[in-house]
Amino acid sequence: MSALVQSLRVVGYSARNAAADFAATYTWRSWTFGWVGRMLSQVVFFTLAGRVLGAPDQARSRFIGNAVMTCVVEAMMVVASSVWERRAGTLPLLVASPADLAPVFFGRSLQWIASGVATSSIALLALGPLFGIDWTAVQIPAVVLLQLLTAVGSYCFGLVLGVLVLNAPQLRNIASNVAYLAMMSFCGIQVPVDYWPAPIRLLAAVLPVTYGVRAMTALSAGGPAGAVWRPAAAVLLLGAGWLAAAFVAFRVFAERGRRDGSLEFGQ
Amino acid sequence: MTTVRTMHMAELVRAVRTFAASFRLQCLMMRRSPGDLAVLVTAPFFSLMFLSMTEQADRSALAPYAVAAPVLIAVWSMSLFVAGDLISKERGNGTLEGLVATPASLSVMVLGRICAAVTLSVFAFVETWLVAWLCFGVVVRLPHPLALLATLATTLLAMAGTATMMAAVFVLARSARIFQNTLSYPVYLLAGVLVPVSFLPGWLRPFTRVVFLSWCAGLLRDSLARPDIPDLPGRLTAVLVLGAAGFGAGRLLMRRVLWRVRVLGTLGQA
Helix, strand or coil: CHHHHHHHHHHHHHHHHHHHHHHHHCCHHHHHHHHHHHHHHHHHHHHHHHHHHCCHHHHHHHHHHHHHHHHHHHHCCHHHHHHHHHHHCCHHHHHHCCCCHHHHHHHHCHHHHHHHHHHHHHHHHHHHHHHCCCCCCCHHHHHHHHHHHHHHHHHHHHHHHHHHHCCCHHHHHHHHHHHHHHHHHHCCCCCCHHHCCHHHHHHHHCCHHHHHHHHHHHHHCCCCHHHHHHHHHHHHHHHHHHHHHHHHHHHHHHHHHHHHCHHHHCC | CHHHHHHHHHHHHHHHHHHHHHHHHHHHHHHHCHHHHHHHHHHHHHHHHHHHHHHHCCCHHHHHHHHHHHHHHHHHHHHHHHHHHHHHHHHHHCCHHHHHHCCCCHHHHHHHHHHHHHHHHCHHHHHHHHHHHHHHCCCCCCCCHHHHHHHHHHHHHHHHHHHHHHHHHHHHCCCHHHHHHHCCHHHHHHCCCCCCHHHCCHHHHHHHCCCHHHHHHHHHHHHHHCCCCCCHHHHHHHHHHHHHHHHHHHHHHHHHHHHHHHHHCCCCCC
16 A cells, blocks of 8 residues: 555655646647647548548547547647656656656646647537537536546556657657557548458557547447446556556666666666 | 859859768768668658558559659658758757868758758668568559659759758757657648648648659659650759759758857857
8 A cells, every 4th residue: 555655646746746747838828829730731631631532430539539639649749748757867867766766757747738738628528519519518527538538548548659769759749649659540540440351450459549439429428327437447447457557667767778888778 | 153153163163062971971870770771661651541441342443642752751751860860960969160161062961961861762662562462462663754754853953942941940959859740740731742732721722833752753753654654854953943943942051040040149059
């Protein structure tokens, strides 16, 4: 129990760094008109692309998928911001401290989840009516909760990727971009998952966003409760699985770094 | 008269040398930095997304749209990335002051480096064409190869010119990354990179005519699909004129910005 409390305390301290990092990156103007404007344009771009190129019967799910993706895109920035610690030279100090690396890194990029959920909420609730998707007041808490789940689940997946590129910092942006573009391609955002061959369907099956989008689409269509909570539970389970994998990966990374001295001098 | 001509000639030779040296430097730097080639890794994913939409909806005739858009996205992203990182990296390395102190024009140096990066980004066309063929069995014909080459070449030049203007703005910016992010999808929408501008609200359409990328998008799609390309020379000229205007504005802006940061002593500060 005390280990859990200690880990949560570390996450809290690290989250304060995340908030400071966010405040140093954006002003409220650059976030609202720069970042949010950009993400809303992305949703409109892909939704209209679907109108020009794609099947008309998927317009609804395509809008929802692309709107939910905005929080996932931002959650995947955990890959880059985890690698910033190497550039800042803090890795050896973190490894030398009594705390595990995983809680530190879990808290260190939480700003992306907060910003991502805010952005995708604006996309779903403000842009939705323009594309024929209306929400009732009762649905709004569920909309926010589903985005939060999807963002956290994807963030945990991003943490695992972050550990993998900690030793190849120059690949941080490629890794996060490829990860979210692969999700946009294969996880039922632009075309149904069934369209793709079996190995790709298998990949989509282990990514939280696949189920997050499914739950949000069912919620917007006013489907039965089971059609919403079952995929939502899958997001939760997969997120927990990726978080466990991230804990193991950070331990292996720290142990290996201690042994071969690559913590400070890795390329 | 002859002396004046000789001086102009000497200036031109110096500019060409600066351009060539910067072009070469950028190529060498990109060889050592795989992260700079990210657009060549991401372009196939854009074509996968667009082509999966057309194929799933049985709209193979729209494949040229799906092939052209990722190329323009790659060219725009690469130039934004290089224009933004170029100044901030020089600033971070502490070499920006040294660069400004040399007799070579900073605008020409920036143009040379961006040209090198943008030229590499055209390989996205080969990638997207191969994705269409290998993943979807769609062979996108090239009915107007010369028009296609001319379109790609003018797009590169116009892009490099416009990016020079963006680099000048980035000298003043606190964080170029915010500008880089902001100027992506809004521009893709405004330029009709994939979605024709007829889908945009009426009041926005006149603005698209001054975005060089909108001319490139139309030309690229026409050179891949249509039986004939209406007013090819006029449209190519429009791309070049807009690109030249961007470079001219970039030079002017760079001169003013550099003067301001020299006076304030903030050249090396973000």
